Structure formats: C-alpha cells, structure tokens
Amino acid sequence: MLPASQLWLIPALPLVAAAIGAAAPRTARRLPVFLALAAITGSLLLSVVALVGALAAPAAKLTANFTWFVAGSTAVRLGWLLDPLGALMSVMVCAVSVLVFIFSIAYLRADPRLGRFFTCLSLFVAAMLGLLVANSLLLLLLCWELVGLASYLLIGFWFDRPSAAAAAKKAFVITRLGDLGFLLGLLWLFQATGSSLFYDGGAGVLEAGALERLAATVLPGGWTAATGIGLLLFAGAVGKSGQFPLHVWLPDAMEGPTPVSALIHAATMVAAGVFLVARVFPLMAADQGLAAVPVHALTAVAVVGSITALLGAVLAVAQTDMKRVLAYSTVSQLGYMMLAVGVGAWVAAVFHLITHACFKALLFLGSGSVIHAAHHEQDSRRLGGLAGRMRFTYVTFLLGTGALVGLPLVFSGFWSKEAILHAAELWPVSHLPFVAGLTGVVLTAFYMTRLVCETFLGRPRGEGAEHAHESPRVMTLPLAVLAVASVAAGWIGTPAWPWLQSRLTGAPVAAQAWSDGLGLMLFSTVLVGVGIAAGWWMYGRRPRVDARALDPLAQRWPRVFAALAARLWFDELYAATLGRLLRGAAALAAWLERWVWGGVVGLTGRVAETTGEVNRAIDEDGLNTGFDRASDGLRRTAQQYSRAQTGDVQGYLRAVVVGLAVLALLLIWGGVR
C-alpha cells in the first residue's frame, strides 16, 4: 500500500536515473543503462503497489497536496493523486517501458551514445509518470512540457541527420501550438476557480462545487466557462495526441530510433493527450446538461476524434514505409479514443488506450526487429519474404495485427474497439462517430493486411531482406511478453465481466447480457473480414515480386493513391498558410525595424546633424571671421608700431629731449604759466 504522499517516488526514480545519467561521463556507457533499467523496474513495482491500493477503494480520490511556492499571498499548490485511472496507466507505462528498455539494449548496442539514449528514455518515462500521478493541472502541464522536451531529444537522437533534427523541431513546435490552448485553458481555470488542483477535499476543480460554478458562468453566445476551458484544454490534447489538424508531427516522429517510436506511439507521449481528456472528463462534461451551449466540449472532441480516426486510416493505406503505416495507424487509433471520450465513454477510451499500448508497442518493436535484421531497411516494398526467415517476429507481428484489426473474441483490440463502437452507436447527437468508426474498422483491416503481406510474404526484394535472420533473444523476449498481453489485455473489460469499467468509475457496472450488442459485434466482425479479404485479394494473392512495381491500388486509382501518399498535402498546406503567415509577419517586423524605427532614428540623427551643420556655418563664417579680422588688424598695427622701438637708449633719450624742448617752448610761447 503506497500512500498518496509517496506517489512522487514513482516518477522520481527514473528522474534520478536520468539526472545521474546526464551527469555521468560519456565513457560510462553501461551505468545509465543499468540505472534506467533498475529505476523503471522499481517504478513498475511501486506502481503495482499503488494500483493494488487504489483498487481497494476505487472511488476514493486519495490526494497529497503541497505548496510549490507562494506568489504574493497566494500559494501555488501542486499535488499527487492516487486513483485507479492514474495507477493503472502508470502500471501500463512502466510495463511497456521495461520491455522497450530491454529491447533497446540490443537494438542500439552499437551506438556510441547508448548511455545518453537511456538517459533521455528515463527522462521521458519520468515525465510521463509524473503526468499520470499529478493532482494538479499545473503539475500536469509541467510534466506535459517535460514529455515534450524528452520526445524532442529522442526524436532528434540522431541529430546529425538533418531530417531527424527537423522532425524533432516539428514535433516540439506543433505540440507547443496545442499547448498554447492548454496554457490558456489552465489560466482561465485558475482565474475562475483559484486553484489548479483536481481534488482538494471539495475545493478542487473537478469536484462538484467548482464544476457547477464553471457551468453556471455564461459567456456571450451561450458559451459557458466550462465549455471554453474544456475546448482549450482539448487543444493541448489535440497537439499531443496527434489529432486532426495537428497530426502532422506524428508520422515524422519516425525519425527517432524505433524503440522511441514504440514508446511515443504506445505508452507515453500520445497517450498523454487522451489521458488528459479522460482525467478532466468531469470538466469536459460539465456543460452537457445545458441546451444553450452552441457546441458542447465533448461534441467537439467526438467530431475531431472521428475525423482523425478516419483520416489516419485513409492515409495509412498508401504509405510504403513500415513505420509510417504504423504511425498513421496510431493517429487513427487515437482518433478512436478521442471519439470514445467525446461520446462520453471515457472508460472505453482508457480501455482502448491500454490495449492499444500493448499491441502497438508489439507492432513497433516487431517492425524494429525487422528493421534491425534487414540492416535498417524499412521500406516495405524492398522487404518481403521474412515470414520464413524471422518466424518468431512474424508470429508475434501477426498477433499484434490481429489485436489491432480487432479479430473477434480472442484479441484484446476487439473488446476495446467494441466498447467504443457500442458507445458511439448509442450517442444521441450524431451518427458521424459511429459511421467513422465502422469505416475505420474496414480500413484498418485492409492496411494491416497490406503491411503484413508486403513485409513478410513473397520473396525478398532487397539486400536487407535477403540477409535477414531472427533477432537476438533480448529483442524477441519483449515481443513474446507483449504478444501475450496483446491477446490477454482485453479480458479485463469484456461486457460479460466489466472489471475495468467498474474499477475506473468506482461504481459497480452491471454485466451486459450476451445478446446486447451482439448484432454490432457480428457486423464489425464482418467488416474486419471484408477488410482482410480485400487486402488479401490485392496483396496476398499475388505477392509483389519487384520493389519498383506499382502498387495495385496505384494502378487502379493513381491520382487518389498519389494524394494519399503525399499525405493529402497537409504539410504543404501548413507551409503555405501558417508558415507563410509567420514568415510574412517576421518580414514585416524586420521591415518595420529597418525603415520605421530605424528610419525615425535615422531621421532624428539627420535633423540633428543638419542643425549642427548650420550652427557651425554661422559660427565659422559669421562670428569667427569678424573676430579674426579685427585681431589681424590689431596685430598688424602693433607690428608697425614696434618698429619705433629700436632698442637704442640714446635714441629714446634724444626723443625725450626733443619732446621736452618742444614742450618747454610751447609752454613759454603759449604763455602758459
């Protein structure tokens, strides 16, 4: 039993490992690896202990709040929260991370910066775990940004490749675009409630008092504060979870090492957005009862989720890069989760998040195993024929695929997807999510069949595939564990035994009757079958023989295929609109700087200079010249006069005598007495 006040240990262990790893000399390659593994294992154990404690009292929100710092006289408080949602997620994150860590040891064995890699991984996991156990939106934002930093470091791990550096920047900047919404939502929430704590003995923002206040604050147009805050927070989740229209960074994040992709796509980064929405679900749902609200926050979530689910699946169809197919599949699956939250079934979203974490990690690590074996060849057109060469990887990959497409009854993905579809079917507002979800099911089955056929069947079509052989035990062991989980993880939330649902909501959930939803199950199973059959018919019947041969889809619909392969030009669209806008604004700023501010300064300077020039002219030509002339005259006169000074004493005396004589004569003759 781990009390809430010690929950900080869960993120602290990997954080300490990361700190030591960062400070360790670069020559110590093994130390960070060992530390990271030890820390994550410790966190896993602690999480399990926490989960056991949380499950004992699922409805109780156990919190431990503390003051971070005081601004003015107001304390800024953070806290830790122990509830089944957070604890279950941390167990999932830790478990997937342990397996990814083990896999990475073999995958990056030859990399000289292995130690640095594990340092970043530890930071990544620490931030994610912090986010899960946070009882404060502010603390959540803090960890959220650290997740962004760690993903930046990891996606750009091979930073001397310009494409990796660019992808890392893209991921950071685009998620930050969403984070602006998150920040504004947090500020608004902070202002409206004076707190950022989720649960605080009745004073938290997710508790009844605050929610009522938020829903009662009506803005112009019928919006409520709860709607506004919910939508702003959702903007953060859109960025982080790769939702339309900010999904563009996620496929590029493939530039990182494959274990990182597994971690980002399965357990950590993209899960953060869904987790955020699930965590603040009471807030998002606070405006549900109000008819005056033009767009309910959850409706927006459902719409965005539906679009993303469909868009990701469509785009995945035309990708040739193995990891890119999986990346768009992640986009699509995240759309499903958002869709589920939007229609009110956040439990189904979390359920799908957990099962998806298992099978997506499996698929990514499986592709990592293939890429590793095929000497870093990840274009599925140049692979092929690996089914015989890498039997173990092939089987586990097939199991993962089965879970992803939702093969009925056995695989975990089936149950979680059914839960989502079931909720979408019952959503009273619109049928869009339901239709999008069903369409996505067909497409998912299709593109996964395509991927498996292209990669594993047929003959090797490239150097790498020809020389491929099964990966070492260290890499296949995590695959085996994940394969088991991919199958079994669904059994915790079947309609017949809704253990997960009752634990997460904290209230007992009655088991559904078998007949309830049976029609939907059958229908979606048929859809899966259709997708697989279509995929098999196009790709499996006659496997590709030449790496340069046109895709069967491209032969039939070349323009559609080209558009999809170009990812519907989203990147180009953003470059042409937002990018150009920003560049234009920057150019305007530079122009202002040069011509307006600089111009004013230059003009002032010029005026001052001219004034000085005029002043100088008056001084020089007017005053000074007159003075100089007078001085010259005086000097010349003095020179003339000084000629009389001969220096001859007797001459002077003679002059004196003559003068005296003249004076005397004048006096005498003048009769002056």
Add this chain to the structure above:
Amino acid sequence: MSPLHVCLALSAALFCTGLVAVLVRGNAILVLLGVELMLNAANLNFIAFWRFGPGGGEVGLVFVLFSIAVAAAEAAVGMALVIAVHRHLRTIRVAAANRLKG
C-alpha cells in the same frame, strides 16, 4: 649780471655739456659721466638759489646733500649695470645693448 645769473649760466652750460655727453657718446661710462654732470648742474642751481635767493631755511642745502647721496647710489647701480652689460656683450657701447627693440 648778478652772481646768481653767473651761477645759473654756469650750471646751464654744465647741464648742456652733460646732456650732450649722454646723448651722443657711445661709451656707457661716459654716458654715466654725463648723467653725473647733469646732476651736478642741478646741485649748482640748488646752491645758487639757496645762497642768492630770498632765503627761508636750509632746504636747498639739504636737497643737495640728498641729491649727492642719491647720485652716489645711482652711479653705483649704473656701474653695476655697465659691468653686467659688459659681461654679456663684451662691450660697453650703448648702441650694442639694443635687444629690447620691437
């Protein structure tokens, strides 16, 4: 011609002699001598007026005594100047000492 007139005429002659010496002689010592002559001509006038004038005390006599004393001092200073000039210019010609000309 009264004795006073004789004395005055003599004194005038003496003064003129001195004046001429001062004005025309080139030798500084002779110029000084001319000055002495002019002083003595003045002294002679004082004595003459004292002896033949309307009387009224011993003022004229006292003036002469003063004058002689001052003349002695003046001669000493003058000779010192002449020696200084000689030391600098290696001559005592008055015309040579014209450095202060403009």
Add this chain to the structure above:
Amino acid sequence: MNASMLLTGLVAVPWLGALLLGIGGSLPARAARALAVLASASTLVFGVLLLARFDPALPGLFVEQRVPWIRSLGIDYHLGLDGMGLLFVLLTGVLGPLALVTTLRRATRVRAAGAWFLLLQGSALGVFVALDFFPWFICWELSLVPAFFLIRGWGGANAGAASYRFVVFTLAGSAGLLLAFAALYAATGTMNFTDLARLRAAGELAGHLGALGAWATALAFLGVLVGLGVKAPLFPFHSWMPATYAEAPAGVSMFLTGVMSKMGVYGFFRLLWPIFPEELRAHAGPLLVMALGGVVFGALAALRSGNLRHMLAYSSLNHVSYCLLALFAVAGAGPADGVAVEAALAGALLQAFNHGLSAAALFFVAGILEQRSGGNSDFARFGGVRNAAPRFALLAGVALFSSLGLPGLNGFVGEFLIFRGVFALQPVVAAVATVALLVTAIFLLSFWQRVFHGPRAGAVAGEFADLDAAEWRVLGSLVFLMILLGVAPQLLAGLINPLATSWAASLTLP
C-alpha cells in the same frame, strides 16, 4: 557591520576596485584580474549579508540610510533596500563576477577593462539602492561612461557606431528624466523617491505640479516614461539595442542585458508607478499596446534574424516586455482581483531576474561560438556543434530551454505568473501574447537545429574545442541556478511576496 555601512560598501567596493586598478599602473595582469574579480564578487557577499537581514514580514525598506547631503538643495544621501532592490542586487552579484570573468578572459588591457567594468557594476548597484534622485541619477548616468568605453574599446568591428548610438539614445532618455525631476523639484522642493511617493499617496503632488502649469504633470510623466523606456527598452525605443548587444564584447553584453536593462524595469517599479499611478492608469491602454508590441515584435524580429546576437537581442526585448506588460496591465486595471495583481507583479519581478540569468547565459554561449569561429555569429557559419562539443551543447541547451520557458527551469515561473495575472486582467492581451511563446519556441529551436544539430559544418568542421574549465564554471553556475530556481522558485518569490501583497492591497483598498 551595521546596515548602512553594508549599503555604502555595496556600491563603494566595486568603485574602490576600479580606482585601485586605475591608479595601480605597475600591477601585473594576473593580480589585476584577481583584484577585479574580488571587487566584483564583493557584491554577492554584500548581497548575502543583506539577505540575512531581510524581513519577510516587512513590505517596505528593511535597510535604510538617510543623512543630509546638500542641505541648501534638500538633497539627501538616501540609500535603502526592499525585497525588489535586493532581488536586483543579488542578480548583479551573480552576473557581475561572471560577466567580468568573461570580459577579462581574453581581453587586452586587462587593467583598463577591469576598472571600467567595476565602475559600471558599482553604478548599476547605486541605481538599485539609491532612493534620492540626485545620487540615483548620478549612478544612472555614470553607468553610461564605462559601458561606452567597454563597447568601444573591446567590442567588435562596428563597435564605434554602436556605442555612439547607445550613448546618444540613453542620454536623450536621461534628458527627459532630468527635466521631469527638475519639474518635480520645482513643484515640491524634494527629489526623494519615498517622499514623492508619499506626497502622491496623500494626493498633494497633483496640486503642486498643477501650480507649475497645466501640462507639467503630463510632461513630467512623459519624461520619466521615455527615460526609463529607452533603458529597458520599451518598444519602440529599442532600436539602439540590437547593434549594441551585437557589438559589445560577450561579457559586457551579458551585463548589459542581464543587469542594465533591469535598471529600466526597476525604474518603472520604483519611480514611474509610485509617483505617477494615475497617469499610468490613464495611459495604460497605449502602453499595454506598446508592451504587447515588444512581446510580439521582438519574437518575430528574432525569428527573422540570422545572426545569433541579433536574435538574442530581440529575444531580450520580447522577454523584458513581458515584465512591462504585467506592470501596465496591473496599473491599468485599478482596483482589481487581488490574486491576479499579486501574480502579475510577482511574475514580472521574477521574470526580470530569470531573464537576466538565461539571457546572460545565452550571450555567453554566443560569445563562445564567436570566439571559436573567429568572431562571427551568423548561423550559416555553424552546424553540428553538439557533435563537436557535447558538454557545451548540454549546458547551452538548458539555457535555451530556460529562455523558451520550459517548466522545471527558471523561465517558466515568471512567465506563468505574468500570464496568470494578465489573463485575469486583460484576457485578450494575454491570448495575443501567447503567440509569442510559440514564435519563441520556433526561433530558438531553429537556431538550435541550425547551429547545434546536423553534420559538422562551417567553422565547426575543423577544430572546435569543448568548454574549458573556466567556461564550464561560468556556464555551469548559471545553469545550476536555472535548475535550482526552476524547481524551487520560492527562494526568490519569498523576497518579493511582501511587496507584491502590499502593492495589491494598496490597489484594492481605495
């Protein structure tokens, strides 16, 4: 040692050091350097001694010294410190020695550079502790002289023009200040900040100034505003800044952006707001637009510039404008939500301190890049520095993310509090300002990608040394403070909380 001696010593010891260096003609370079560093580090010692006397319960001055100086003019030798002043003294104490070491590191004429620098540091400290306009203005102006000679004598190729522009600009601003205080003196017979603020609080100042003429108050306000605005700088009085920061030697740029720009911010809080609160409120709209302009324009201009120093200069404009944005939002709001006001004010002061740290660190990074590449900081000359110098890249990266406002590092707390306050007072302004957060991320990461990532290229392709021990100490201590203050912002917040609370109370009560 009593408190008033501490205050005098705080200013006098650097000046004394400058004097000793100035007259100690036969001092060898090593000794001169040691003397300069000692004199500069004295500020930190005095700062810590003063910190020990700080009383968290007291919002006003906790140390004060006031003796008549020129009786006939009513001028006092009045020094004092409150939490805000102490904050800036500590900032000077941290940055001064580091910037000095950086300046002297590779400088010719060590003695002269050290003397000028210490003169500069002492003057800056004088500005932070003086409470009478007369000594305050002496220090304010005196700081220009050493800055001018340091830029001119030890700066880059175009340092002459840059230093000239810097001095002319700042002097023009100071003329406004001088005239404004001449008017205040003529009206009230005192130039003491605390007395003037007291007069204003009692409502008598307007009457005094009104007696001078109808426009006297407005003109005095404008004079002070321009004088401080040039120094901070307040957009659009910033055009001296990019050239100056680009041409000054790296250490001096550290000090200019870290401490001297804070003199302007400090002035806004110490002079403008207490003495002209009503005028500030009346003109808060345009001022808010100017500050917002600085935030957005600074970020955009930084995005556009391909030169590291220029980028950092515009980024400084952006960051300093956040402080002013908070102040203007508060001043314009009048009696308002006390929590938001406290957050905005505390945030503005924290931001001033934290920007000092991170901007100084980034200018130091720029200095290292320039020094290694032969004196040019255009992005195009670099590539792959992280490969060549991993330790340097690690520390530079922390500084970069601190400037970007990453939570967990010092930059976040101030910005968050500012946004928290401004959002409550002026939601639209805050929303527009968040755009600058995104642009900041873009230009800093673009710089990082261009210079540190990718294959080794340009000046980095050949020999490119990692940090040596001295550089490691300078950058390492800055980074240490960034992490420490990011995790435990209470260390600084404790200094300014009493002030923020009392300011907020004085706003909300009437």
